[in-house]
Each structure stands twice: as structure tokens, then as C-alpha cells.
Amino acid sequence: MNNFSLILMLLVLMAVAYQFGMVRSRSLAGGNNSAIMHSRPHHYGMMVGLWAVLPPLFIMLLWNWFSPGVIQSMVLASIPAEHLPDGEQAAIIMRRISNLAANFGIVAEAAEWELNAANYLQALRQQSALMLTALMFIVASVGLLLSFRKIQPSLRARHQVEKVMMGLLLLCSTVAILTTIGIVLSMVGETLKFFTFIKPSDFFFGTTWNPRFSTAGVADGSLTGSQGSFGLLPLLSGTMLVAFIAMLVAIPLGLMVAIYMAEYAPSKVRNTVKPVIEVLAGIPTIVYGFFALVTVGPFLTDLGAMLGLTIRATSALTAGVVMGIMLIPFISSLSDDILTQVPKALRDGSLGLGATKSETIRKVVLPAALPGIVGAVLLAVSRAIGETMIVVLAAGNSPSLTANPFEAVSTVTVTIVNQLTGDNDFASPQSLVAFALGLTLFVITLLLNVVALVIVRKYREQYE
């Protein structure tokens, strides 16, 4: 029986057990009026259900975790010694045997002993499944019976059920931590591999990004060892340049929008304009990228030509401006929240002294909200740094160390995509660098976020 149908069975069992528990607790309460049940009938039902299902489920998990290893060693043990080399080879033989058993991916003729082993494997697997089913059944029945018998007025079924529920909730909230661990794990290994090729100092402080084609010259034989240069700085500077331009667009606009919305706009205007501006936040970044590529870029070039500037269609400026547009609602709604959190008492205090509205905003509200706004801006910066699609399409993909916004640049995110989906040898530093870049980016945004969080939190506490 496969895992899926086992789980289905368990669910059915749970429903049955639930009924049992409920009926029994009802009859206990009804039969003897003096017995005041601690919990409600459905709590008892649920408790019996959980006892009937959780232990077998746990056993199933354990079994699925350990049984492949056990089976594998049993199969290996059954193989005649002369065919059994050590170490690495064993894994390959095992794979071949399991392929045989699954009837999949066998190429050369199978030897007699291989076939035997495969049959044995097959049989063991079947046995294992049977045993698991039986074991689960037994455990489930024991759990059901024991918990069923335990039902008494004084039994705190609700507490048990609530504990299990709490465990479940706790489990869900650890997913975030698991994700972070997953992110780090998925990158650390490859990153370390990368650093066996390239010195970390060359990576972190290198000023040129020119990772030759992974195999350029290898075929030729004469160029071995020339891996190109993997300097992070040009990418980082490109990232910062684009983010900086984006902030130049987003901060003034976003902040003024927030101020207007929070302080001036009559509620009617606010109610209509806010969703409209928030539409900007819901637009997929690929759409912004496309917009930048086909509309904003050429427009900026024409504009530049009119002013006598050469602006590339795909440049840091294009990407930055469009990214800035994307971030307007991000900044405006965060700042709006923060501005409205500034207590009315402060505003009243200032107005009561005869300040005008703008004076109140500029001299009292904004300074008071400043930490929060800085936090919001930092969050926006971390977005800008992590943004990919706009830059893929609009920044021009040219990793050079430049501060000229009219030039094409490249960013960390884009380089990750390019290096990983390019034609490079997958075991070469050229593609492994993507992981190093990913990890670097993760650390940078982590730091930014922590700083932003600390600031925003401090700010919140200020008024609590």
C-alpha cells in the first residue's frame, strides 16, 4: 500500500475514532448525571481521533526515513562478495539494482546476480510496505482503544487536543526558519566550491568582472588556468547605482504622496487615490521591465539627445527610474502608516502654538517619524537591491565599474541569472559564482533588514 492511501486510511480511521470518543463521553455524561465531564464531547472525540492517528503517522515517517537504508544494506549483504567492491562503487551498483527493480534505465545486459539482487530488493520493498501497514494498524488500534478506555469525567481531553493543535501551529511558524536555513544550505556548499577556484579576496575586492567563458581556451590547451576575473565590486556598484537612482525617484515622490495622503487629502480623495497608486505595487516586475525596455529607455534616449546627452536606452538610469516608479507605493504606504502613527497630540501641540500645517509637518511630524521613515526606506532599498526582472531587461547588462547613470550596468541579481542559465560548464567557477553572489546578496539584504527592523521597532516603542 503506498503512502497516499495509507494516509487516506488514517483519515477515515480518525473520523471513526472521533465518533467513538464522542459517543462514549456522551453516554458517560448522560448515564450518570452526577459526573460532570471536564471537556465537551467533541474534545473527547478529537482526542481519541488524534491518539488513533498520530502514533501510526509518526511510525510511518520513521519507517520511510529508515527503511530504505535498512533495505539497501540487506540487499548489499545478499550480493556475492566477489561482486561487491567497496566505497563509491557500492552506490553505483545499488543504483543499478534499483533501476533494474524499477525496470528503468537499464542499458547493458544484467548479470544473474544483479537480477537476483533486484528481485530481492523488490521483495523486500513489498514486505516492508506490508509490515508498515500492519504495524500502523496495530498501533492505531492500540492508541484508539487505550485512549477510548481512558475517557472519564476527570480526563482533560481539551487540554490534550489543544496541546496537539499548539504543536501544529508551532510547526507552521518554524517554516520561516527552515526556509532561511534552506536558503543558506542551498548556497553554502556551492559557494565553498567556488572559493576553491577563486580566492575570496579576489571575489570580494576585485574590481573587474570578466569571467571568461568557462571553457575558453581549454580545448586549445594553451589557456588553461585563465579563469577570468570575478570581482564583485562592479556588480555591487551597479546594484548600488541602480538602487540609488530608484531611491532618488521613489523617496521624494513616495514621501510627498504619503504626506499628502496622511495630512492633507480629504478622505474621499484618499479613498480613491490610494488604491490607484497601490496598483503600481501590484504590477508584476516583468511588466515594468518590458515597460522600461520598450518605452522608458527609448524615451530617455530621445530626451538625452535633446539635451545633448548620450543616454543608452538600456542603462542604469532606465532601470533605476522604472524601479523607482515601482517603489513609489511601497514607500508611500509604509510612510503613510508611520505618519498616521505619530500621535495627534503632537500635531495639536504644534497647531495650538500657531504653526501652519506645513510647518507642523516639516518641523514636528517628520522629525518625529524620521526613524520609521528611514526604516521604510531601508526596506525599499533592500527591495531595489533584490529586484531582478527590471534590471534583466533594462539595465543593459554590462558589468563595469562606473558611476555614470547613462551607461549600462549590471547587478548582482542579473548576474546570478546569467551565470546560472548561460552556456557555462556547470562545475566551473563561472556558474558556481552565482551561488556566491546569491549568498552575498542574502547577507546584504539580511543586514539591511535587521537594521531597518531595529529602527522601525524602536520607533514603534517610542509611542507605546
Add this chain to the structure above:
Amino acid sequence: TRDTVQVAGSSTVLPFSSIAAEEFGNNFAQFKTPVVGSGGSGGGLRQFCQGVGTNTIDIANSSRAIRSAELETCKANGVNQVIEVKIGYDGIVFASRIDAGTFALEPVHVFLAQAAQVPQNGQMVANPYTRWSQIDKSLPDQAILLAIPGSNHGTREVYEEKVILDGCKTLPEVKAMPSGDQNNFCLAMRTDGRVVEIAGDYTETLARLQAQKDAVGVFGLSFYESNRDRIKVATVSDVVPTVDNIIAGTYPVSRPLFFYVKGEHIGVIPGLQQFAEYFVSEAASGEGSPLEAAGLIPLSDAERTEVLNNIRNKKAL
């Protein structure tokens, strides 16, 4: 188990592979249309070499031959039957904007335009050229601006081997160098912004050209064919890049395209062998075929027979 052939890899091969897959699906009612992923040659081979089984791909597209290190990884992961299939050739062309000057390039021109240092009067000096006409009188009098494929592209390799190294090594000063230094010298690029590497696809190169009138870009032949209204092609060593010239071998800048079939999956994944054979059949990729129309330069008859035999005999690397 899976009943769809799964392909991934080079984005250069992707269009051809997609067309082949689609035609295959339409022509063979009994098989599903193969799925063609991109991810680059490296990405494709990475997945290909992850092992055997339904959750690994069956075919890896590649715009270059598999490397020995990759093959070793494959074998270590139990992929022992790597069947190499050459599907044809890809022409690489230089093109400029339709309203810019017409180029008749020699490899050495391109080298002189992109090199960090060039020989002058027996001395190596930092590249002084800013206009094509300074390199050669026959070239248009326009600023040098070269958009070449980024180092993550397979095209870059061909460009460097077939154009830059070739052009560079015709110079007597280079010939005089110790052979160990030649490549390093030839491949060093100027960094004054006149050469830009395009890490994205050809549309990005095209966008570059549209933004800058003077730019000369490197494209695939098929991309050029589809955009003849915007760009015009340069001759290389006086040969016009056409399918015929490439087949004839007179146009120098071309490269073979491959895919790799996982022998272990043949007979298990329905349609795998049929698809591989269909791909290289005369009907799909011969002359007058849909793939040729899409810009693939067909194999010669001899090559085709050999490749087909390789598939049938599961001749592994």
C-alpha cells in the same frame, strides 16, 4: 512514470529543439510533445548529469561539446550512456543598423577594434582606434562600438576562437610571441566602453543597436534573418553569411550544435529514441525543412547518417 520527453539546455538550440518537439508531437500521435526547457548549455548538462530516473531530463541541448569534467560527473552519478548528437550548425554574423554603414570585415579588423593593446610600429600600444576607418580605409567612417556576447554565452567562445584569435594571429607581431602568451594577449579587451558584453539574448543586442546607431553587434544567423528590417549583415573575409556559404564552409564563423541523449532512458521514456531520430531526420532538419527555415544550418549527408547510426546503436561517449 513520465511519458513526456524532457529536454533542457542551450538557449541557442532552444528554438530549433522547440520546433522539432512541436512537429514531433504533431506528427506522432502516440507520443506527447516533448517539453523543452532552457537554462543554458551548462544548466542543461547539470540537470542531465544529475542521475538516472524520471526526475532527471532525457536530453540536454548544448551549443558546445560536453566537457570531460562534465562527463565524469555524469558517470559518477550513474549516467553512463551519454549519446552525442550533432544536429547542425549555427552561423554567427556581425550586423549593424540598417541605416548605418556597410561593413566588410576581416577577423583582424574585429581584433583591432576590441583589443586592449595593438601593435604599432613594432610596439604594443594601448588601443588608439576610435573609428573603424582608422583601422582600415575600406571600413565606414563611424565610431567603434562593438556589442559582443557576454562570457556566459557559448557564442562568445566561437567568436573568440574563430574571429579574434584568427584575426590576431595573422599579425606578425603576435606570431613572434611565445605561443603561451599569444592567447592571453589576443583575448585581452579594451575597457574604455567601446566593447560591451551583452549577457542577455540577441534582443538585447538589437536594443543596443537601436539605441546607438554606430554599434555593431554579434547575432545568430536566424535572428538576423528574422530582423532584416532593422539590421544588415557584414561580410566576413568577403563571404556573405548565408546558409549555403556556411554549409560550403566558406563562411568561417559557425559552430556545431548538439544534443545529448541519456541512453539509460531509451526504451523507458516513450518516444525518446523516436524524437532523437526525428530531430536529425532529413524531414525535420534537412534542406527545406522547418528547422532550416528557422535558421539551422543542416548537417551534410554523411554526418547525418553517422549521427543517426549513433542513436540507433546507442553509441555512448
Add this chain to the structure above:
Amino acid sequence: MSESTVLNDAAKVKMTARDVKVFYGTNQAIHGIDMDIMENEVIAFIGPSGCGKSTFLRCLNRMNDTIDICRVTGQIALDGQDIYHPSLDVVQLRAQVGMVFQKPNPFPKSIYDNIAYGPKLHGLASKKSDLDDVVESSLRRAGLWEEVKDRLNQPGTGLSGGQQQRLCIARTIAVSPEVILMDEPCSALDPIATSIIEELIAELKQNFTIVIVTHNMQQAARVSDRTAFFHLGNLIELGVTNDVFTNPTQKRTEDYITGRYG
């Protein structure tokens, strides 16, 4: 209640209210109030919660303007000038009629900047030394100078509640208003801080007209010259404080004062 009974003829009328009605949306909070406020008197507003004391107080310097749904009708005049006249500048009005709020609300700035804020806004001091003078004299008048003179650069929010409230009073007098409105200025303070503020009010009376809202009848009795009793948006009784407390003319006032409700 006829006005003549409560007015001291020697005093000059500072503010007048005629038939003032206030609406929050459709809900009427004040039902037509007439009142005169004399120069240099302390007038206390008392009454059960929700009777409209704060609402009426805020009408006097148009702080009600900041509440969207609030609408005021009738006439209120300061020195005979209608403060709801369209051409009147609210900013100027509020400089003339200052306000101290229930909860001390110092700006999150230094003590010095808290006081200097108003004078700077209004351009009352052109030189730094002028400003220093204003700050010092205001703090002195609020009885805070001795306590804070060594830490003028520290944040005003770091002071104790009573000190903060005095800071707010100092901040208000720094712009030399003519009238000071106080809405339950002591309700957030402990008894000791409260008594200091009460003394301060007695002193400020020399120079300012003071309107104070309080829940604490003992406080009203202690600090005010006249007391106004509000109930359900109406001004029930207004008279000399001692009379109102010992000998109310209205039944409702008496009930309230003797704790029959509230």
C-alpha cells in the same frame, strides 16, 4: 441665567460666544451656548463626561477645525473680532489663544527647542540671544527654570509628567498669547505635580486670561474665579466659583456637585 448676574463690571470682556452650536457630523454636541470670558480671569468648565466641555473649549481657538466632521455655528469673538470670519487667519488666532492639552505633549526635541519652537515660527526673535531670553523667561514663568536650566539640550520627553506639563505651559506662554486654554491639564498628573500646576495657574492669571476644563471639582474650586457647569451640551450655570459650589441656582448643578451622578 442672565449674564449681568455673573459679570464683574470692572473687568474687560476678552472673548464672547453667542449661540454657539457644534455638530459632529449629524450629532449635535453643543446646543447654543452664550458666554463672556473676562480679561485676566480664570474660568473653569465642569460637568459630566461627554457634556461638551472640551468641544466648546476647542471652539475658542478653532482647534476644532482639525476634526473633519466638526461644524461650528454661532459667533465667537476675541477682543470683539469674529474668530470664525473667513478672512481671519487661524494661525494668528492660535498664536493669540494658546492651548495646553490634557496629556502633556512635548515635542520629541530638546527642552530648549520645545520652547523656542513657537518664537522661531513666528519670527519673534531674530537673534540667538533674543531667543535665549525668551526661553529663559518662559521657563521661569512656568516655574521650571531652576529644574531644567542645566539640561536644556536634553529631550523634553525625558522629563517627569508634571515637568512635561509645565514645559507645555512654558511653550505656550513663549509666544505671548492673550488667552490660554487648558483641557484637563492635571488629569495625567500625580497630586504633587497637580498642586504645582495649580499654583502656577494662580500666578499666570496676572498676565493671561485662562480657561480651564477639569473633572475635579475641588480643583475648580481651588483655582478658578468663575465656574461654568455644562450638561449635555448646554451651559447650565455660570457664576462666581464660590457661589456655584455653595449655592447653585440650578437643580442639575446641585445634583452633580453632590455626586448624584457623573
Add this chain to the structure above:
Amino acid sequence: MSESTVLNDAAKVKMTARDVKVFYGTNQAIHGIDMDIMENEVIAFIGPSGCGKSTFLRCLNRMNDTIDICRVTGQIALDGQDIYHPSLDVVQLRAQVGMVFQKPNPFPKSIYDNIAYGPKLHGLASKKSDLDDVVESSLRRAGLWEEVKDRLNQPGTGLSGGQQQRLCIARTIAVSPEVILMDEPCSALDPIATSIIEELIAELKQNFTIVIVTHNMQQAARVSDRTAFFHLGNLIELGVTNDVFTNPTQKRTEDYITGRYG
């Protein structure tokens, strides 16, 4: 203060507190209180703000458990049974010792569901008709039935403040508690609603033991049998209400009652 002086021998003791101390983190809010609460009496807690009235009240049905940093020592017993005993089920306790809060807090559900929630939760009514009965009788006892009987399906939040507070009281009596704790139940209400609630308390006294916290001394005087005066976390005086108000034994009580502070 010895207990014997305040205990009426005829009455049965409902709850006892012995040396109760409460800490919020490191800050001690209650400094050892002993008290007996009689069956079917109304006992009022008075005292200045922050003196620990609410804190002590919340100890009586362990609502303090919901405050993370709160720690209680000493013993509190209900009918002789320690309510802080580890084996005691808080949920049961709270069904026995109900609570009515300062601000009326009906659930945003229908009036019917508001009342029926508790009985359903505790399985007090198995049939719909039983439930209907419980709802009706609770509303009747809270004096709300006539006003709402035609709109039991309308949201409880749509009632007026006083009605809402009565709804909350009805909701509490629906689970038949033995003791009802009320923390300033009238502070959010207008005078009329307040007097209705006060009458209700007088009636509920027949069946329930009632502990009420109030800021309003007049209210304490009106509704309670005995009054406890708290100050800075200590129980200063506990006695028959009339005695406490007219003839306090402690100086601090007298000061407070005569408005010297608070």
C-alpha cells in the same frame, strides 16, 4: 485591621484572600492583601488610580494569567478551594467567577449569540429550546429583555453603551457564575445608563456575590454593602460602606474621600 471587625457572622464566606502579592515583572503592584468576600454581598473597591484595584480584582478569577509578566503569590480560595492550585482548571474557575469589564465588549455577533456563547461552550444547554430559555432568562435578569426581544438577531455591537453593558452582564449570568467581578462597569456610560446598571446590581445581589471596582465614591456609597479602600497596593480599610464613608478609621481614607487627592 483585624478581620473579625468586618465580618458579619451570619454571612457565609465565599472567597478568601491571604497575603496576596502581585508582581508585574519586578514591580510589585499588590503588597500582601488579606480579604474575605461574603456570599451575596456587594463589595466595592475604591482608591486612587494605579493603587491595584483592578489588579487584585483580576486575581480573583485568574484573568491575570493572561498577562505574561504578571506573577501572583499568596492564597486565594473559592468555597475553600485554592484557585491557584496547579490541578485547578482555570476555565472552570472563570465559569464560576465571571467578569464584566470597564468598557462594554459585546462580541460582534447577534445579541442571541452573545448570550448563548457561554452556555454552548460549557455544554449547559443541549437543545435549542433550552438555549432559548437560558437566553431569555439571562436577558430578563439583566433588565434588557423588553428592549431587545424583537431584535435578538441583530448585532450586539449595535446597542447603546448602557445596553451593551447590560448585555455583557447578561452574558456573564448566562453561565450561572457564583461571583461576578465588575471593573468600573459604568465608567464608559452616561448617568442614565449608570443608574440602570446600579439598580441591576442591587437586584443581582439576591443571587450572586458581586465585587465592583469604581472610581466614583458616590457610586460605591450607593451600591455596595461593604467598601474596601486601596492605596499604593495595600488594603487600607475594609468595612461596612456607611462606616467607611462617614467615619473612616484611617487618615488616608479620609483624605481620599474628602478629595484631598486623586
Add this chain to the structure above:
Amino acid sequence: MTTEVKNLKGNAATRSKVQQQVVNSLQKRHRQEKLFRGAGVAAVSISILLVVLLFVNIFSKGLPAFWQHAIKLDIYFDPAVVKIAEKPVQQAGESDNEFRQRDLEWRSAVGMINFNRLIVDGLQKVIPDANEHRRDLQRIVTSGERFAIRDLVIKDPSIIGSTQSLFLLTDANIDVWLKGNIDRSLGDAQQQLSPKVREWVESLKAQGVIQNRFSFALFMNPDSRSSLASAGLAGAFMGSLYMMLVVIVLAIPMGVAAAIYLEEFAPKNKLTDLVEVNINNLAAVPSIVFGLLGASIFIGWFNLPMSAPVVGGLVLTLMTLPTVIIATRSTLKAIPPSIRQAALGLGASKSQAVFHHVLPLAIPGILTGSIIGVAQALGESAPLLLIGMKSFVASIPSSAMEQSTALPVQIYLWQGNELRNFFEARTSAAIIVLLALMLSLNSLAIWLRKRYEVRW
């Protein structure tokens, strides 16, 4: 005593010196006020303008792509060409498998027929000089249409021998030419279409044989490479749909559960602080990093299939989770503690208070937060590029385990297509579809918020 109430303005005499100074400062201050307010209005207007600009831009580019040129041909299903056996029907006693086998054989046989002949014959009827330019004739109808005709025969073999009047999509280049998306003044060498074809289509268009019709192909077909004109969004749409299902099924319950735990039950300690920082951080981690995670964990370790919506869905789930958690938590925070206290005071346990009272009240907020999270996931593309969803898939997936692309990836693929003249408009059209989805999700969120908002 009564005081006359005067409406006097500027009663300078009664003003103190200080008040006079206040008056003097006023003009400048009011000007600043106006400027500041003006800046606010300007910022709002610019932002709105940008929204409008973006939409106008994309709609003006994309709307034409919803219409495509098709040629109306009378196709004679010539029995001499379409020679097929009887369509198999399942016999009594025949197993499903046997029948499927026979059916497949029959279909294969039908597939061998050259349906192009029928199209060419049809074209010859409307083009007089067709025979001289047979090669050009092949370029008129897009190549995929022969399979459409084949499918007609497979569906109903009885049409053999009849003549059907059909609209067949023209080649992509013809569409480009007729829509004027290519510079017509360019020389023959630069044109995709031969002079002959251009001449033909011009006259056919004039005759009304070629018409610009609403393109159902765009919505009904999967992507296509060999027959560009019939490339459609159906595959990508379904892929996105499956991914969203995965996200909804996983991210919302898990996110809500996590939020409930953290907000209502978790003790405030270092661990929950860590979780909190983590969640906030994940909300801002670059999406591309999630792609790396997906590639190595889900595909590499858990051996899930490549390019399948499940994997995409899982990656997007992890991305959406923080959004859902944060939204839910702030909704829970906004619910007054008095509700919880009321329930506790009646003898409800903590979890009963939460599940009976708090959660129902939080549902509108949770829904809006979730919908916004899902909408974000719907538009996300960067991580999908790294888990093999940047694929060419010529079939419409029928389950979440089957390979497919997603709408944003399809946009990315199309914008990079070499036939720019054709695909620029198609890309915009795809964007319009995506935006329409997004906006309807967002308005759903707004509607829900309005509809279920509880006020207290």
C-alpha cells in the same frame, strides 16, 4: 452687559507688539504652506499619471494583438487526398487499452496525410497566379493550421468530401505587414515577405478574404515555435493557475497558522524574536534567491520534477508565506483585546477564544493579505527562471505535476523572441491578460475588505 460682536479685520490698535510680529511673518509662511501642499499634489498627480501612462502604453501596444489576420478559404476535404480508414469505435468486449491502441494507430495514419495540400488547393481558388509561385503560396497560412484541419477530420471524419469555409490564421509576417508594424518602404532584401506575397495579401485584404479577426488562438492555444501565429497563452495560463492553487493550498493555511501562533500564543522570548526577524527578512529577500533554493532543495534533494507547477508553487509558497504571516499578524493585532478578554472571562480557553472570536473577525484582513500575496506570486518570474519553468511547452498541462510555463515567464520568453515585430504586440497582450488577472484579484481583495469589515 452685552458686548457687540464685530466682524472687524485687522484691529491693529489692540494688538500687542508680539502679535504684530506674528502678523508680519504670516505672508511668507502662508506662501510656504502653498508650495508644500503643491508639492504634495504634484507628487500624487505624477504617481497617478505614471499609472495611467503605463496602462495606456501597454494597452495601446497590446490591444491590436487581440486581433489577428485570418484568411477565409473554402477547404475541400478531397477524398483523394484524405484517404483514411473508418474511425475506430470501441467494440463490445474490447478492453480500453486495446481500443486506445487501435485509435492511436488510426490517428497516426491520419497524421501521415498531407493536409497542406488542402490548404494549397484552397488558396489556389482565391489567388489566380498561385501556380507560378508555389513556394510563396506556402508562406501565407501559418504552418500550424494544417493540424487544425487534421483535428477537424479526426473529430468528425464525415466532413471528408465536403467543402468547408474556414478562417485560417495567416503567417505571423503577414500579420505584421498588414498591421503596418514593419517599415513598408524598405527594400525587398530587408522584407520578410517576398514581393509576390505582399502583393497577394494586399489584394486579398482589399477583397475581404483576409480579415482582421478576434484571435481566439491567443487564449485557446499553448505556445508555439513552429507556427508563430498560433502561439497562445493557454499553457502558461494553466501553469500559473496550478501554481496559484499550490500557493493557496499551502501558503494561506500555513501562514495563518504561523501568524496565530506567533501573535496569540507564542511566549515573547529570543526564539520568537528570531522567528520574527526571520519572517520580516524573508519578506524582503530577493526573489531570485528563492529560485536558487528551489533549484537545489526541491529539485535537487526532494527530487521533484523539473519545470512542474508544483515546484514553482512551492517556491512561490515560501515567498508568499511571510506576506501572509505579516498581514495576518497585523490583522490579529488590530482586533481589540477586549474581545479576547470577554471570551476568557466567560470561561473559554485561550484557543477557544482565538478560534471562536478572534479568527472570524480577522478573516477579511487575512483574505485581503492572502489575495495580495497570491497576486504577487502570480506576477513573480525571476525564481521561476532558475527552476526550469523557462521552458517551451507546446501542450496545455492537465495537472500540477506536468511541465508548464507561467504567464510572467511566457512574457519573458516572448519579449525575447527574434520575430520582434510580431511578438512585441503579443507580449503586451500577454501583459494585459496578466494585469487583468492581477487587478481582478486586487479588486476582489478590496471588495472583501469592504464587504466583511466589522466596525466596533
